[in-house]
Amino acid sequence: MSNRTVYFISDGTGITAETFGNALLAQFETSVRRVRLPFLDSVDKAHQAVRQINHTAAVEGKRPLVFTTVVNMDVLSVFTNHCQGMMLDMFGTFVEPMEQELGLKSNHRVGRFSDASKSKAYNDRIEAINFSLAHDDGQSHRDLEGSDVILVGVSRSGKTPTSLYLAMQYGLKASNYPLIPEDFERRKLPPALAPHKKKIFGLTIAPERLSEIRNERRPNSRYANLDNCRMEVSEAEGMMRREGIRWLSTTTKSIEEIATTILQEIRPERLEY
Amino acid sequence: MSNRTVYFISDGTGITAETFGNALLAQFETSVRRVRLPFLDSVDKAHQAVRQINHTAAVEGKRPLVFTTVVNMDVLSVFTNHCQGMMLDMFGTFVEPMEQELGLKSNHRVGRFSDASKSKAYNDRIEAINFSLAHDDGQSHRDLEGSDVILVGVSRSGKTPTSLYLAMQYGLKASNYPLIPEDFERRKLPPALAPHKKKIFGLTIAPERLSEIRNERRPNSRYANLDNCRMEVSEAEGMMRREGIRWLSTTTKSIEEIATTILQEIRPERLEY
Structure with a gap:
């Protein structure tokens, strides 16, 4: 019944990406197929994920929604440069305005649950x-x-x-x-x-x-x-x-x-x- | 120790707002004072919350960060029109692009945990x-x-x-x-x-x-x-x-x-x- 695939991608557990995406999806009366891709902590893994997403786009004829909380800039740029999904980037959207407001640089620390x-x-x-x-x-x-x-x-x-x-x-x-x-x-x-x-x-x-x-x-x-x-x-x-x-x-x-x-x-x- | 106050505001439980905000805050080496204001489901409650936030802004001399997942437009407009905090609005930012992509209107349903x-x-x-x-x-x-x-x-x-x-x-x-x-x-x-x-x-x-x-x-x-x-x-x-x-x-x-x-x-x- 699902007419769209949704990816949750993260260099950490992906729990935040999932919360973020699911909260937004709950605003729409639509059923989707969900795919979780956590721990994408290298450029290689990012390329592999991008291939999977682009394959879905080709097969389904509709671009997947891609909710991301990736903080590693090298990993993220693989997605921004090559991914044919619609990128919904939580950190990319809000971190910069927060940097300006706080007068601080973000640390790009992966995974708020690691070292926990x-x-x-x-x-x-x-x-x-x-x-x-x-x-x-x-x-x-x-x-x-x-x-x-x-x-x-x-x-x-x-x-x-x-x-x-x-x-x-x-x-x-x-x-x-x-x-x-x-x-x-x-x-x-x-x-x-x-x-x-x-x-x-x-x-x-x-x-x-x-x-x-x-x-x-x-x-x-x-x-x-x-x-x-x-x-x-x-x-x-x-x-x-x-x-x-x-x-x-x-x-x-x-x-x-x-x-x-x-x-x-x-x-x-x-x-x- | 905390040099900034952060509010999590929602017309539902605020759990998503907190996840959203805490994930972003984890990107900064700073300590903050956190205040949770859930269940803001009326214009009256919104005005009360705005007074509290504006009071904090006045006392601390720095505008609070306000992470919001409010979906009720009447409630939200109280904040956008009167709140002196820095609004970080998850739904406001992403719902519209998603509406266009999906070709659907969002339902503005409060609380993905209600009716659960x-x-x-x-x-x-x-x-x-x-x-x-x-x-x-x-x-x-x-x-x-x-x-x-x-x-x-x-x-x-x-x-x-x-x-x-x-x-x-x-x-x-x-x-x-x-x-x-x-x-x-x-x-x-x-x-x-x-x-x-x-x-x-x-x-x-x-x-x-x-x-x-x-x-x-x-x-x-x-x-x-x-x-x-x-x-x-x-x-x-x-x-x-x-x-x-x-x-x-x-x-x-x-x-x-x-x-x-x-x-x-x-x-x-x-x-x-």
């Missing part, structure tokens, strides 16, 4: 991923005060993927705790959480959607039953209201939207960057 | 995250054939964060299996993996770095001891060589680089997108 492994920010991120994994689903009460945020909500309300996303994208130490029937009977938050109320953020979800999700896991169970989901959600929301916990509904939100919203609400001081 | 929760690709990604979590550290042999890739390596060689990144970024079902002393004694891969050899990818690491990482977890343990790390790494590499398993060293690589490299090697058919 030696940086403190990177190691903090890996640490945060490990922390969030160890504190998934109320697994551990240890070092709960080390959390930047503690997500609570009924089972399958989106806590785990959100925690991992917060850790991976923002280096946030995100714990998560399920709210379970015993908590509802006691009408209180899990005792381990009481001292950390300021860090708690609640996730809720429409009972109908929850029942759907749970049915995929355990079809026809009491766990997935709509009435039971209604009861759990209503108890959980009641508890969050009583305890004065901020919360949002995940029903129609992506983990990116949930995580960004939480980040705006929590604003962990550690991350004032 | 209803899309198959999104649900597959969440499914992949759950799969990778359930198959972390050899936890489950169930549905191992459902994996797109199975990472193997000694404990703390980078398998878990890489698996989660592959799931979260690419929707890849990534399992991971530790190689442990019993495997070395038997001189064979864990038996559960034998039928899936084509999907296996190995991670290795320099013993010195491994010992460092393990020492943070369990100081002065046999587990972290350098001689022991040397032995484990040598055994693991020997096994991967004998079994004809592709592998790479994670010592100086970020999870982004590791994941992208694996993706190029494995090229799961499911993901030929």
Whole structure:
């Protein structure tokens, strides 16, 4: 169905080129064939990529879109001189005006992810991923005060993927705790959480959607039953209201939207960057 | 230390604006203060953001850099007409040439992550995250054939964060299996993996770095001891060589680089997108 080929080319991982291109492509109602060409760190590899792109242009009779974040000038010039695709060059477009504004020369450093492994920010991120994994689903009460945020909500309300996303994208130490029937009977938050109320953020979800999700896991169970989901959600929301916990509904939100919203609400001081 | 303030503004999550801006900023040896202003989905919110940016400009005596991916034209025009920052407008720069090339009008749809929760690709990604979590550290042999890739390596060689990144970024079902002393004694891969050899990818690491990482977890343990790390790494590499398993060293690589490299090697058919 695709009527156009799109290339993402980079001398690094190509992750930025892909984000850049996909965000722009999302502005168009069209389907495309995507090809990722990362690590083009030599003139030889550039020529090989250009041959591939020009071949596509010839076969399809339409020039491919080429999203690039190449910073090596020798590699880039192979594309600008020989590539028959439409070049959409993020760095070429914005680096020069930024040089003028900042009064600095750009360093043409390849790959903002390379050498990352030696940086403190990177190691903090890996640490945060490990922390969030160890504190998934109320697994551990240890070092709960080390959390930047503690997500609570009924089972399958989106806590785990959100925690991992917060850790991976923002280096946030995100714990998560399920709210379970015993908590509802006691009408209180899990005792381990009481001292950390300021860090708690609640996730809720429409009972109908929850029942759907749970049915995929355990079809026809009491766990997935709509009435039971209604009861759990209503108890959980009641508890969050009583305890004065901020919360949002995940029903129609992506983990990116949930995580960004939480980040705006929590604003962990550690991350004032 | 920071001599310039940088704003990331968006009518959606701002994740693209941040990726865009941070990639460009990585080209300069300068420290900046970063401010994220997501969800600017009304003219009122835009005016409020403009006041904040203009205040920064006045206080600092230097105009802030403003990376934007705003697509709502009413919101954007508040910035273009009133903002005293330097506007770096990704969509404004590239959407028009793309419209001409594709012969299509852009849809000005806000937020490529919104409505995501209803899309198959999104649900597959969440499914992949759950799969990778359930198959972390050899936890489950169930549905191992459902994996797109199975990472193997000694404990703390980078398998878990890489698996989660592959799931979260690419929707890849990534399992991971530790190689442990019993495997070395038997001189064979864990038996559960034998039928899936084509999907296996190995991670290795320099013993010195491994010992460092393990020492943070369990100081002065046999587990972290350098001689022991040397032995484990040598055994693991020997096994991967004998079994004809592709592998790479994670010592100086970020999870982004590791994941992208694996993706190029494995090229799961499911993901030929």
